Amino acid sequence: MAGQDQVRHGHEDEPVDEPAPPAPSAAGAQARDAEVDALLEEIDDVLEQNAEQFVRGFVQKGGQ
Amino acid sequence: MDGVTVRRVMGIETEYGVLQPGRPLANPMLLSSHVVAVHAAAREAGRSRARWDYDDEDPLHDARGFHLQRAAAHPSMLTDSPTVPAPSGDGPQAMPRSEGEEYEDPGAANVILTNGARLYVDHAHPEYSSPEVTTPLDAVRWDRAGELVMLESVRRLAASPALPDVTLYKNNVDGKGATYGTHENYLVERSVPFADLVAGLTTFLVTRQVFTGAGRVGLGQRGEHPGFQLSQRADYIEAEVGLETTLRRPIVNTRDEPHADPARWRRLHVIIGDATMLEPATYLRLGTTSLVLWLLEQATAGGAARRAAQRVERLALRDPVQAVHRVSHDLGLGERLELVDGRRLTALELQAEYLDAVREALDAQGAEPDDATRDVVARWGSLLERLGTEPASCAREVEWLAKLRLLDGMRRRDGLAWDHPRLAAVDLQWSDVRPERGLYHRLAAAGAVELLVTPQDVADAVQHPPQDTRAYFRGEAVARYGSEISAASWDSVVFDVPGTQTLQRVPMRDPLRGTRAHVGELLDRSPDARSLLAALGG
Numbered sequence: 001m002a003g004q005d006q007v008r009h010g011h012e013d014e015p016v017d018e019p020a021p022p023a024p025s026a027a028g029a030q031a032r033d034a035e036v037d038a039l040l041e042e043i044d045d046v047l048e049q050n051a052e053q054f055v056r057g058f059v060q061k062g063g064q
Numbered sequence: 065m066d067g068v069t070v071r072r073v074m075g076i077e078t079e080y081g082v083l084q085p086g087r088p089l090a091n092p093m094l095l096s097s098h099v100v101a102v103h104a105a106a107r108e109a110g111r112s113r114a115r116w117d118y119d120d121e122d123p124l125h126d127a128r129g130f131h132l133q134r135a136a137a138h139p140s141m142l143t144d145s146p147t148v149p150a151p152s153g154d155g156p157q158a159m160p161r162s163e164g165e166e167y168e169d170p171g172a173a174n175v176i177l178t179n180g181a182r183l184y185v186d187h188a189h190p191e192y193s194s195p196e197v198t199t200p201l202d203a204v205r206w207d208r209a210g211e212l213v214m215l216e217s218v219r220r221l222a223a224s225p226a227l228p229d230v231t232l233y234k235n236n237v238d239g240k241g242a243t244y245g246t247h248e249n250y251l252v253e254r255s256v257p258f259a260d261l262v263a264g265l266t267t268f269l270v271t272r273q274v275f276t277g278a279g280r281v282g283l284g285q286r287g288e289h290p291g292f293q294l295s296q297r298a299d300y301i302e303a304e305v306g307l308e309t310t311l312r313r314p315i316v317n318t319r320d321e322p323h324a325d326p327a328r329w330r331r332l333h334v335i336i337g338d339a340t341m342l343e344p345a346t347y348l349r350l351g352t353t354s355l356v357l358w359l360l361e362q363a364t365a366g367g368a369a370r371r372a373a374q375r376v377e378r379l380a381l382r383d384p385v386q387a388v389h390r391v392s393h394d395l396g397l398g399e400r401l402e403l404v405d406g407r408r409l410t411a412l413e414l415q416a417e418y419l420d421a422v423r424e425a426l427d428a429q430g431a432e433p434d435d436a437t438r439d440v441v442a443r444w445g446s447l448l449e450r451l452g453t454e455p456a457s458c459a460r461e462v463e464w465l466a467k468l469r470l471l472d473g474m475r476r477r478d479g480l481a482w483d484h485p486r487l488a489a490v491d492l493q494w495s496d497v498r499p500e501r502g503l504y505h506r507l508a509a510a511g512a513v514e515l516l517v518t519p520q521d522v523a524d525a526v527q528h529p530p531q532d533t534r535a536y537f538r539g540e541a542v543a544r545y546g547s548e549i550s551a552a553s554w555d556s557v558v559f560d561v562p563g564t565q566t567l568q569r570v571p572m573r574d575p576l577r578g579t580r581a582h583v584g585e586l587l588d589r590s591p592d593a594r595s596l597l598a599a600l601g602g
Contacts, residue, residue: 029456036473038510043490047490055488055489058081063079064245064309
């Protein structure tokens, strides 16, 4: 997951083929991935449509 | 506050990020004053607004024992008005009434809320300064109340066609180089020498970000390098100790305005922390810091805790400022920091040393710690252990991990590199105070984060002050006699009773007086300010 930037457009739910039987922590990680995917769908709807413009326009004056 | 306890007088001051959607060049000071003014107008419909009473403010006083010359001060440090002799004595004091209407500077927009908090414009941000509380859980309640106060202003501005729409963010950076603060304040026994406070606290503040950090997309003050880090504020920390808060920001800030008896108390002002949306993060930030301060106070008092405190004094870092940045940039939590004595320990190991020292001091006291203390110690220990073994299990409690989980999910799903604007947008929108837009709020609605207080708790904390500090008197006085109050501050309320010759200033030098237990009955039998002042001896 982190550290890899393969381009995979869209959102697919097909199960990933595991070459070896998954270790318990890998199973836990998969469950967590599924949970995160559900959260991502939740926020896709509210995230700023034009992210680049939003980020560029977020300009603040320094404070304390 | 005697005995074995996490309890102490404390509070959180938060500057919110302010934006007019689609208008990046809008004047932030004007937007901020709208945020405050719309709140004041709604609540006080028609009657005069209480000013802030600057009489006891002294932001140039330095805990190291010297007084910064006004001429040498950066203008942003001058948060008080010209000096007026400090009052003494306990009863109401007569003050001259000013002639005519006082000039209201829009940049000085300022409201004292019925919950005892202060809502005002600080520099170019709306700031909510929470009322004084005594437990970390109450700190969470009244900090969350501040989010609702800000939300109410957002709604009122949105509903008012003549005024600009404003969105507010509970964060600390804009990703372009600007940072704005979330300051904690803690009342600490004056008997602890300031040098001991610095020696005992620095390594703790450097390393606590492993569980207090809010997470940030971008590395460097301007986010010039792509990546993610634990803390919003870390890259802006440039000094070990100092008075400044707007430049060369220090790990330990020396501003020393106790707003209380200066012979007994200092008010430690901690500026290194992030604003946090996750309730457990806010709770543990205040709770663990209060416990470390307790440890240092106990050590000063002598006795068995002294040995425990000596343990933490041996944790001095060779380069604390660099360590702040390194810990923040170390997502694997494995980076070893060099100590003055040559040891090389990770941030988690250093935190574990602090936890052990606190436990040792608690054991040495013999007496059973109260529930609030036990809960903080247990959660602190559990988090440190799980951060070391399975950090992903902490994503419901630790904000940078909750945020990173979302960002890593998006990176995996959509194949994004760290410099992709969608990831920066997630970071910013995370702390939008609107529940329908704020990403933290979406996670909370989905049950993905741990909550410590109920929505009803928070709604109550918007209206009502804490009952166990002087915030009770301040908040209740504003709620009951608001039209007869001309000004208020942390340690005074100034009454303007029609038909009297002078204003009456009620000083509140002791943060632990003016509680419901002290003045609740008095307030209940005083239908107006005149009878209250008579009962107080004015």
